[in-house]
Amino acid sequence: MVKHEVTLVRIYLRESEHILGKIVDYLHDKAKVRGMTVLRAVEGFSENGKLRTSFLVDLSLDLPLIIEFYEEPNKAEVIITELLNEFHLPHIVSSSMWVCSL
Template sequence: MTRYARLRIYIGESDRYQHKPLYMYLLEWFHHHGFKGATVIRGIAGYGSHSKIHSVSVFRLSEDLPIIVEVVDEEEKIHGSLDEIKKLVKEGLITIEPVEVVFYGHREE
């Protein structure tokens, strides 16, 4: 039986890698390396290791809102990618949890 895991990477919206938003770099990295799928989630508020709260404000045009990059794939593939991912993520949080995949598919076109 195949075991699956969910990888979550918590970063800030303003984090960058090679002059590109880090979340987009990660999304493209996962796609290029053949992961089954990835999602970027933008939070409305949060705080991390610096304990500074980041939130949406009507009075500020630009924010450093929390971003979660979430990937579900085979456990082995997730664990095998960690060294490379840790080179890309300089600040934030990376977690892995086991998941049960109930369905994975797409509509016929």
């Protein structure tokens, strides 16, 4: 088993910001991250305290989204800096961890 140190990055945004596609394109085409997952929340709130929730009858949604990827620490740092400069994202969280592979 081989261990690799990586940085896990989570980007928090809302559907109403309409930048999900641009960020996904950037991560896939320009940054060429190893892999990425987008999570769509069913409920959440941010620092302003406004609760956002989903019901079956909703026509217009403004739910929380999380974009998550991991990458080598140095490359992740460059990607985070570029994301902040290009998209002015208010909430990015990163953490170092180990990934084990055969």
